[in-house]
Structures are given as structure tokens and as C-alpha cells.
Amino acid sequence: MSRMIHALSKPQAQVRLASLFQRLRAGHGWWVFLLRCLVYCDSLALSWSCNRTSTITQVNQIFQNHVALSSSRKLQCGFRTFSTSEDxxxxxxxxxxxxxxxxxxxxxxxxxxxxxxxxxxxxxxxxxxxxxxxxxxxxxxxxxxxxxxxxxxxxxxxxxxxxxxxxxxxxxxxxxxxxxxxxxxxxxxxxxxxxxxxxxxxxxxxxx
Structure with a gap:
């Protein structure tokens, strides 16, 4: 697990991760499992240095951004929500x-x-x-x-x-x-x- 966190701390890995989620936006399946893994990593990072915690936060931000994009796609496919500001x-x-x-x-x-x-x-x-x-x-x-x-x-x-x-x-x-x-x-x-x-x-x- 420590190797996974170390790998995610590298800038190159963050770029690759962002690229990966761009390809995953069309699906809604197994990235949920990856998200859970990162949540677990985030809890382990509490015992790491501030730099490690900052890295995990950046990675989690990538997840949040792409989850939001995926949610928007769901709305286009028929998952309806309601907004009081809509015409x-x-x-x-x-x-x-x-x-x-x-x-x-x-x-x-x-x-x-x-x-x-x-x-x-x-x-x-x-x-x-x-x-x-x-x-x-x-x-x-x-x-x-x-x-x-x-x-x-x-x-x-x-x-x-x-x-x-x-x-x-x-x-x-x-x-x-x-x-x-x-x-x-x-x-x-x-x-x-x-x-x-x-x-x-x-x-x-x-x-x-």
C-alpha cells in the first residue's frame, strides 16, 4: 500500500491518472472501487508527512472532478434531478x-x-x-x-x-x-x- 501512495505522489502519475479518468467518463462501473481504495489510502496518509497528505488530497481532487463529470453524463442519459433555477x-x-x-x-x-x-x-x-x-x-x-x-x-x-x-x-x-x-x-x-x-x-x- 505504501508503494501505491508513493507512486501516486509523483507528478507524472497524477497526469496519467487524470488521463485515465478522461477515458473512464463514459462508464460508471469499476472506478468506484478505485475511489474506495483512495479513501483507504487517504486514511493511511494521516500517519505520513504533510507532503504526503497534500499529495493524497491532490489525487482525491482529481477523483472528485471526474466524478462530477460522470454525474453530469448521467443526467444526460436520463438520471433526472431538479433545479429551481431551470427554465x-x-x-x-x-x-x-x-x-x-x-x-x-x-x-x-x-x-x-x-x-x-x-x-x-x-x-x-x-x-x-x-x-x-x-x-x-x-x-x-x-x-x-x-x-x-x-x-x-x-x-x-x-x-x-x-x-x-x-x-x-x-x-x-x-x-x-x-x-x-x-x-x-x-x-x-x-x-x-x-x-x-x-x-x-x-x-x-x-x-x-
Whole structure:
């Protein structure tokens, strides 16, 4: 083990190590084992000199940098996380059958709801959903609204529940049926629906 630490202390070894991880970014497997080895080496380094400890810290920094890059790659492959700073209207829905798709917590949903103004967060028997209502000018205007929403839904491969009640009351519910709750897809679709030109279809509020 001491030889391993000594080898890692050489600048040439650190360069080779960085080069190695550039090639490993496409995979997510056995470098985890190497990371654990370095953690063990780091604990041994406590009994070494300050220079040795500094070297191990530098090596660990290389690991951390490349782990971060690998995590970013996972997001591109469908491992979805949620950021309150994102513009959902500029994003694209992922397939709802993605094995890594998971329902978000109510806490996360409450953080994201401000990114889709006019939409409401509902908890129906433990199932989180987004909903929004409009009052349209006529029954046909309601169907026209549905047509516009349907085009967006088809483009995204993510489909809401549409309700037209009392001839001019439209309500749309969005949630990911496959996971029984909300995912980022739902906020993306809600944001895109909010961007539709619906004003000509809606009843205007009476002026005071």
C-alpha cells in the first residue's frame, strides 16, 4: 500500500491518472472501487508527512472532478434531478418508461411550482398533480384549446388529462401516470402549455 501512495505522489502519475479518468467518463462501473481504495489510502496518509497528505488530497481532487463529470453524463442519459433555477419551457420531456424516472417529493414539488405560474399543486390521495383551469368563450373554443395542448403533448410524448365541463370550463391535470406522481416532465409540459397563445379563446374578465 505504501508503494501505491508513493507512486501516486509523483507528478507524472497524477497526469496519467487524470488521463485515465478522461477515458473512464463514459462508464460508471469499476472506478468506484478505485475511489474506495483512495479513501483507504487517504486514511493511511494521516500517519505520513504533510507532503504526503497534500499529495493524497491532490489525487482525491482529481477523483472528485471526474466524478462530477460522470454525474453530469448521467443526467444526460436520463438520471433526472431538479433545479429551481431551470427554465422548463426550454427543456424536453424524457420517455416516461425510463427506468430511472422516479416521482419527486412534495417538498421538491413545492420548490418548483413557482416556475410554472398559474398552475396549482394538488395532492389527491397521496398522488401529486399539477392543475390549471380556464374559462373559454364557447364549447368550440374549449375544443380548440384542447387541440393546441394536444399538439404540444404529442411533440413532448407526455399527455395531460383534459376536462371540459359545463361547456366553457376547462381544466387540465398533469402528472406522470407511470410513476404515480410528479416528475420533471410534468413541469416541462405545464411550462410549454403556459406559453401557448390562448388569449383569443378565453373569456375576458368583466371590467369594474
Amino acid at each position: 422548463f419551457s426550454a427543456k424536453k420531456c424524457v420517455p416516461c418508461n425510463a427506468k430511472d424516472l422516479r416521482p419527486m417529493t412534495e417538498e421538491t414539488a413545492n420548490e418548483l411550482i413557482s416556475k410554472v405560474p398559474d398552475w396549482n399543486l394538488a395532492n389527491e390521495s397521496g398522488v401529486l398533480k399539477l392543475n390549471r383551469s380556464w374559462k373559454v368563450k364557447s364549447f368550440l373554443k374549449g375544443l380548440e384549446l384542447f387541440r393546441l395542448v394536444a399538439e404540444v403533448a404529442e411533440s413532448e410524448g407526455h399527455h395531460p388529462d383534459l376536462h371540459l365541463v359545463g361547456w366553457n370550463n376547462v381544466t387540465i391535470e398533469i402528472w406522470t401516470h407511470a410513476v404515480g406522481g410528479l416528475t420533471e416532465n410534468d413541469f416541462i409540459l405545464a411550462a410549454k402549455i403556459s406559453g401557448l397563445p390562448l388569449q383569443d379563446l378565453l373569456r375576458r374578465k368583466a371590467k369594474n
